[in-house]
Amino acid sequence: xxxxxSLSLVRPEVILSFSALGLLLLAAWREQAGRLISxxxxxxLGAAAAFVISFMMNGxxxxxxxxxxxxxxxxxxxxxxxxxxxxxxxxxxPRFLENAGAMRAEYPVLILLSCVGMGVMVSATDLISLYIxxxxxxxxxxxxxxxxxxxGRSAEAGLKYFVLGALASGMLLFGASLVYGFAGSTSFAAxxxxxxxxxxxxxxxxxxxxxxGLAFKISAAPFHMWTPDVYEGAPTPVTAFFxxxxxxxxxxxxxxxxxxxxxxxxxxxxxxIIAVALMSIIIGAVGAIGQQNLxxxxxxxxxxxxGFILIGLATGTEQGISAMLVYLVIYVAMTLGSFICLMQLKxxxxxxxxxxxxxxxxxxxxxxxxxxxxxxxxxxxxxxPLFGFWGKLxxxxxxxxxxxxxxxxxxxxxxxxGAFYYLKVVKxxxxxxxxxxxxxxxxxxxxxxxxxxxxxxxxxxxxxxPALGLWTAYAARALF
Amino acid sequence: xxxxxxxxxxASIVIASAAMVIFARNPVHSVLxxxxxxxxxxxxxVLIGAEFxxxxxxxxxxxxxxxxxxxxxxxxxxDFAELRAGFVKNVPLGLLLAIVLVAELVxxxxxxxxxxxxxxxPEVGVATVSATVPNxxxxxxxLYSKYVFLFETAGLxxxxxxxxxxxxxxxxxxxxxxxNISSQVQRRPQDATRNVNQPVGQGIEL
Numbered sequence: 076x077x078x079x080x081s082l083s084l085v086r087p088e089v090i091l092s093f094s095a096l097g098l099l100l101l102a103a104w105r106e107q108a109g110r111l112i113s114x115x116x117x118x119x120l121g122a123a124a125a126f127v128i129s130f131m132m133n134g135x136x137x138x139x140x141x142x143x144x145x146x147x148x149x150x151x152x153x154x155x156x157x158x159x160x161x162x163x164x165x166x167x168x169p170r171f172l173e174n175a176g177a178m179r180a181e182y183p184v185l186i187l188l189s190c191v192g193m194g195v196m197v198s199a200t201d202l203i204s205l206y207i208x209x210x211x212x213x214x215x216x217x218x219x220x221x222x223x224x225x226x227g228r229s230a231e232a233g234l235k236y237f238v239l240g241a242l243a244s245g246m247l248l249f250g251a252s253l254v255y256g257f258a259g260s261t262s263f264a265a266x267x268x269x270x271x272x273x274x275x276x277x278x279x280x281x282x283x284x285x286x287x288g289l290a291f292k293i294s295a296a297p298f299h300m301w302t303p304d305v306y307e308g309a310p311t312p313v314t315a316f317f318x319x320x321x322x323x324x325x326x327x328x329x330x331x332x333x334x335x336x337x338x339x340x341x342x343x344x345x346x347x348i349i350a351v352a353l354m355s356i357i358i359g360a361v362g363a364i365g366q367q368n369l370x371x372x373x374x375x376x377x378x379x380x381x382g383f384i385l386i387g388l389a390t391g392t393e394q395g396i397s398a399m400l401v402y403l404v405i406y407v408a409m410t411l412g413s414f415i416c417l418m419q420l421k422x423x424x425x426x427x428x429x430x431x432x433x434x435x436x437x438x439x440x441x442x443x444x445x446x447x448x449x450x451x452x453x454x455x456x457x458x459x460p461l462f463g464f465w466g467k468l469x470x471x472x473x474x475x476x477x478x479x480x481x482x483x484x485x486x487x488x489x490x491x492x493g494a495f496y497y498l499k500v501v502k503x504x505x506x507x508x509x510x511x512x513x514x515x516x517x518x519x520x521x522x523x524x525x526x527x528x529x530x531x532x533x534x535x536x537x538x539x540x541p542a543l544g545l546w547t548a549y550a551a552r553a554l555f
Numbered sequence: 556x557x558x559x560x561x562x563x564x565x566a567s568i569v570i571a572s573a574a575m576v577i578f579a580r581n582p583v584h585s586v587l588x589x590x591x592x593x594x595x596x597x598x599x600x601v602l603i604g605a606e607f608x609x610x611x612x613x614x615x616x617x618x619x620x621x622x623x624x625x626x627x628x629x630x631x632x633x634d635f636a637e638l639r640a641g642f643v644k645n646v647p648l649g650l651l652l653a654i655v656l657v658a659e660l661v662x663x664x665x666x667x668x669x670x671x672x673x674x675x676x677p678e679v680g681v682a683t684v685s686a687t688v689p690n691x692x693x694x695x696x697x698l699y700s701k702y703v704f705l706f707e708t709a710g711l712x713x714x715x716x717x718x719x720x721x722x723x724x725x726x727x728x729x730x731x732x733x734x735n736i737s738s739q740v741q742r743r744p745q746d747a748t749r750n751v752n753q754p755v756g757q758g759i760e761l
Contacts, residue, residue: 078703081704082704085704092707092711095711096714099718139704140701140702140703140704140705141701143701143702143704143705144704179722181718181721181722184718185715185718185719185722188711188714188715188718191708191711192708192711195708203702203705204705207705207708207709207712208708210712211708211711211712211715214712214715214716214719215715215719217719218715218718218719218722218723221723222722224722224723233723255675256674256675257674257675258675259674259675259676259677260675260677269675275673277672
């Protein structure tokens with residue numbers, strides 16, 4: 076039967092939905108079971124990921140529900156990355172939230188529901204499924220941002236994120252309605268076919284609005300204004316989640332809609348993507364320079380990195396998309412690792428520190444943590460021996476191969492500007508007088524995950540290049 | 556004939572009650588007139604064969620939006636006399652807005668008469684429905700077959716909204732006492748009361 080066949084293709088999402096519902100029931104009776112429910116949620120994510128991997132191994136490429144969703148290797152690759160990032164954000168959260176007095180069972184449930192939304196996002200081949208997936212993910216994110224409601228900054232972050240996110244959803248919907256009106260269909264394939272024939276002014280307006288809405292969701296300039304405030308205010312494990320999984324989902328969604336729906340008219344969207352990429356790179360690099368708060372710094376770094384990732388999309392080639400995916404994998408490892416290091420910055424009274432002054436001379440008081448943070452900073456800056464360099468290299472390589480040499484040159488120049496503030500972190504840690512406020516972290520989970528991610532970002536990561544190259548090329552091929 | 560008569564009845568009541576929304580002195584009455592207007596607009600929708608939209612108007616606008624208005628009007632302590640006091644001051648701005656709106660209406664009608672915008676041709680099977688099928692049935696058939704997965708996912712979105720509202724606002728307060736039926740029923744007079752032989756001229760000790 077058609078419905079059964081379709082349902083078997085969305086098995087990961089179905090598993091996650093049912094586990095979220097079950098865990099919500101469990102939470103209703105055992106309110107203090109936040110840790111247990113987190114562990115069960117990680118198990119559910121693992122089960123969903125196992126199905127995704129089996130789809131990936133079988134090379135499934137089928138559309139489900141009459142063309143609303145597709146199960147292909149591109150979506151599956153993104154889903155694996157999303158589920159891993161979500162599982163890590165679940166692992167690192169309990170201790171932090173317990174300290175803040177906010178470890179409740181709803182945290183893992185909301186992360187699971189958000190993962191359902193992200194699964195729908197990356198496999199959407201229709202404007203309606205795109206919007207529903209996006210909204211499920213965003214709505215969970217708004218709640219997560221203000222999860223520590225006793226903290227004024229957290230509440231402010233949630234409110235700000237909600238209002239601006241609603242505005243972005245409105246723009247996206249307006250664009251979608253224009254595209255539907257002028258193309259006559261909501262399905263990506265039919266929009267692509269209509270665009271082959273003719274691209275009118277109305278359709279171009281629609282595309283601009285859709286891309287603006289999506290640029291907001293991936294926090295690309297000029298729609299990045301919310302990012303520093305939300306990243307600073309949200310609880311750190313939630314910020315780590317925002318900077319990883321939802322970003323992967325929104326970028327994968329952008330890739331799919333640009334290539335499958337608008338792909339035939341590269342001239343229409345390429346200049347938008349190039350402009351957004353350049354603005355993000357430059358604003359991300361320049362805006363970070365004056366920041367005193369490390370979480371705000373990471374927010375600008377994430378804007379900057381999104382710009383580099385979008386360079387791959389601007390090429391519109393298979394090589395470019397595969398390079399983007401490589402960059403995304405490395406970016407997720409770098410950014411999660413950096414936030415895990417920031418979460419270990421605790422003072423004697425158990426308060427979390429996040430200012431530049433607090434990490435002064437960290438290399439003398441806590442050498443391993445300082446070394447790990449330095450590895451992440453060098454990797455984010457793209458210094459050659461570290462793994463972050465490889466991501467930038469493949470993206471620029473693809474840009475040059477597609478004839479976008481000026482874009483690559485500007486990107487490299489801006490990454491030199493960006494290196495300034497990454498190096499500033501290292502300089503403060505290694506060459507300033509010790510402030511001696513940070514004590515040893517008592518959270519073994521953070522120490523271990525941070526250490527593993529640091530190892531992955533060190534030159535050891537280069538061992539993963541053949542496998543990574545193979546899988547990303549395989550995923551990118553599904554779109555062409 | 557009967558259609559024409561009912562059209563004029565519905566239409567005139569809509570306009571009359573809409574006018575009453577503005578002119579009623581009591582804001583609660585305004586909201587009640589608004590509900591009358593919604594009901595009659597729903598009647599108009601039924602007349603043109605859009606019974607689904609008629610139902611939505613009654614369920615969503617009367618059932619939810621108007622009740623929400625009523626809540627807001629009754630819960631907020633708004634001094635309407637003070638609001639009206641600024642009327643004369645704001646007349647120029649209001650008139651300006653009205654002129655802009657009228658100009659836009661004229662422009663829109665003019666553009667419409669000049670010919671429709673060239674739109675895309677709708678997909679067969681989604682946007683085209685045969686005239687014999689009632690539109691509730693047509694929407695239901697689509698919603699529960701092709702869009703069933705997204706329909707359920709939309710349900711999850713509502714669940715997230717509910718969970719979110721509870722997470723962000725629910726507080727376990729320690730000062731209040733919940734009901735415990737069995738202990739309340741088992742309570743005997745001698746547990747709750749005591750007889751005191753109160754001496755004359757002394758204060759009572761509670």
